[in-house]
Amino acid sequence: MTEPLKSADIQLIQALIPHRYPFLLIDKVVDIDGCTSARGIKNVTINEPHFQGHFPGKPIMPGVTIVEAMAQTAAVMVGTAMGMEGRDLLVYFMAIDNCKFRRMVVPGDVLELKLTTLRGKPGGKVWKFAGVAEVEGEIVTEAEFTAMMDLPKE
Numbered sequence: 001m002t003e004p005l006k007s008a009d010i011q012l013i014q015a016l017i018p019h020r021y022p023f024l025l026i027d028k029v030v031d032i033d034g035c036t037s038a039r040g041i042k043n044v045t046i047n048e049p050h051f052q053g054h055f056p057g058k059p060i061m062p063g064v065t066i067v068e069a070m071a072q073t074a075a076v077m078v079g080t081a082m083g084m085e086g087r088d089l090l091v092y093f094m095a096i097d098n099c100k101f102r103r104m105v106v107p108g109d110v111l112e113l114k115l116t117t118l119r120g121k122p123g124g125k126v127w128k129f130a131g132v133a134e135v136e137g138e139i140v141t142e143a144e145f146t147a148m149m150d151l152p153k154e
């Protein structure tokens with residue numbers, strides 16, 4: 001029996017989800033515990049295209065991209081647990097609830113995205129997740145979101 005994967009590097013992330021530059025917003029996913037929890041890592045750099053306009057002279061990572069990075073982490077967690085590599089898994093937001101932004105995320109920060117599954121099971125289409133984003137142990141964003149997993153046909 002094959003041991004379940006506990007992490008995903010950038011090559012595995014790209015085999016699981018269709019996002020590419022400039023909208024691939026995570027660099028790796030670690031501490032994957034099946035479909036239960038995972039931790040995404042995003043190294044925030046000044047080279048990212050949103051910093052050209054958000055905001056010139058005071059670069060701040062847009063809050064919506066932080067929530068999107070949470071969703072990408074959740075998709076990689078579920079995709080890894082379900083062996084979806086190379087199978088065109090698509091994930092769509094259905095709802096974002098209780099979203100709060102606590103502090104700015106700027107170039108040089110390492111964003112840690114801690115995701116927990118609140119509802120969902122392998123093979124199911126509708127999932128709910130809780131996410132907390134932190135920089136150096138300080139909460140920067142938290143949200144719950146519901147997503148639909150568009151599972152490819154066998």
